[in-house]
Amino acid sequence: MRVLGPNAEGLINVVDDIPVGFSPTIDYRRGLVRLRRGDVAVVAHSGGLGFALFNDGLSRGLGFSHVISTGNEVDLDLGELAGHLLDDPATRVLLLFLEGIDDPGRLTALGAAAVARGKRIVVAKVGSSAAGRRAALAHTAHDAGDAEAYARALDCPGVLRAGDQEQMIDFALALSRTPRPAGTRVGVVTVSGGAGTWLADDLVDAGLEVPLLSDGLQRRLRELIPAYGSPMNPGRRDRAGAQYRRGEPGGPAAGGQR
Numbered sequence: 619m620r621v622l623g624p625n626a627e628g629l630i631n632v633v634d635d636i637p638v639g640f641s642p643t644i645d646y647r648r649g650l651v652r653l654r655r656g657d658v659a660v661v662a663h664s665g666g667l668g669f670a671l672f673n674d675g676l677s678r679g680l681g682f683s684h685v686i687s688t689g690n691e692v693d694l695d696l697g698e699l700a701g702h703l704l705d706d707p708a709t710r711v712l713l714l715f716l717e718g719i720d721d722p723g724r725l726t727a728l729g730a731a732a733v734a735r736g737k738r739i740v741v742a743k744v745g746s747s748a749a750g751r752r753a754a755l756a757h758t759a760h761d762a763g764d765a766e767a768y769a770r771a772l773d774c775p776g777v778l779r780a781g782d783q784e785q786m787i788d789f790a791l792a793l794s795r796t797p798r799p800a801g802t803r804v805g806v807v808t809v810s811g812g813a814g815t816w817l818a819d820d821l822v823d824a825g826l827e828v829p830l831l832s833d834g835l836q837r838r839l840r841e842l843i844p845a846y847g848s849p850m851n852p853g854r855r856d857r858a859g860a861q862y863r864r865g866e867p868g869g870p871a872a873g874g875q876r
Contacts, residue, residue: 620693620694621692621693621694622686622688622689622693622694623687623688623689623690623691623692624689624690624692625689625690625758626639626665626687626688626689626690627639627640627641627665627666627668627669627687627689628640628641628644628665628687629684629685629686629687630644630672630682630684630685631683631684632653632654632655632656632681632682632683632684632685633655633683633684633708635653639665639669639687641665641666641669643669643670643672643673644669644672644685649673651676652676653676654676654679654680654681654682655681655682655683656680656681656682656683656794657681657683657708657709657710657711657794658675658680658681658682658683658709658710658711658712658713658790658794659682659683659684659685659686659703659706659709659711659712659713660672660682660684660685660686660712660713660714660715661686661688661696661699661700661703661712661713661714661715662685662686662687662688662696662713662714662715663687663688663689663691663696663715663716663717663718663754663757663758663760664687664715664717664757664758665687665689667715667783668685668686668687668715669685669687670783671685671713671715671783671786671787672685674783674784674787675787675790675791678787678791679791680787680790680791680794681794683703683706683708683709684703684706684708684709686699688758689758690758690759690760691758691760695719695720696714696716696719697719697720697724697725697728700712700714700728700739701728701731704728704731704732704735704737705735709737710736710737710738710793710794711737711738711739711740711789711790711793711794712732712737712738712739712740713739713740713742713786713789713790714739714740714741714742715742715744715786716741716742716743716744717744717745717754717757717758717760717762718745718754718760718761718762718763719760719763722763722767722768722770722771722772723771725741725768725771725772725774725777726771726772726774726777728776728777729772729774729775729776729777730774730775730776731776732776732777733775733776736798737776738776738777738778738793739776739777739778740777740778740779740780740786740789740790740793741772741777741778741779741780742779742780742781742782742783742786743768743772743779744762745760745762745763745765746762746765750762802825802826802827803826803827803828803829804821804826804827804828805828805831805851806818806821806828806851806852808852811848811852814852815852817852818852828851828852829851830850830851831849831850831851835849836849836850
């Protein structure tokens with residue numbers, strides 16, 4: 619017999635609708651409004667935070683396959699459960715909330731396994747400060763370990779690091795709803811020139827390319843967008859681009875610039 623916990627809130631198998639725990643987020647009588655099946659799984663040392671990710675994701679339209687809280691891990695631990703879920707056909711994206719693990723190198727191995735299976739892992743690692751390490755020991759008796767060792771272990775293909783709960787769900791939404799990119803070239807479609815500029819900077823900073831589209835493709839796109847739009851990628855304007863005329867939708871106010 620394998621043991622999950624102690625000091626854990628249990629789990630929910632969303633695929634088969636099997637809740638085994640006491641979190642109100644998995645109890646129709648106490649908090650759960652609806653169950654949405656999907657391809658995102660959560661494994662967390664913290665039951666409260668693990669099920670909070672589940673609840674937050676449901677509210678934003680995200681579907682889940684499993685949510686598991688591991689607590690003090692007298693037997694089953696986060697690494698073993700993560701490896702099992704990477705082999706689960708119902709799971710494509712894995713969210714891990716981590717206080718400490720016996721060997722940070724196991725996380726690198728999980729990243730390699732995720733890449734081999736065409737899946738992705740999002741990790742939030744806490745306990746980088748002295749106060750955080752004390753909190754982890756008091757919470758689940760985990761040694762949060764050396765922050766630099768974890769940074770090296772998590773800097774690997776297949777793994778994304780998240781800075782907070784909201785970013786974990788942001789990553790999960792993006793990874794769950796989009797196919798795996800075929801390359802590094804990105805096209806930006808936006809109704810805002812400012813947003814396009816911001817995205818272009820962020821994409822390039824992340825090591826991606828935002829190529830200028832060919833003249834032929836720009837001509838085809840011009841037939842599909844308003845006259846004040848730009849097909850260059852992203853929607854920016856330069857001296858060669860069509861200029862706004864005053865009074866046009868989206869054009870500048872008198873004496874101003876867009």
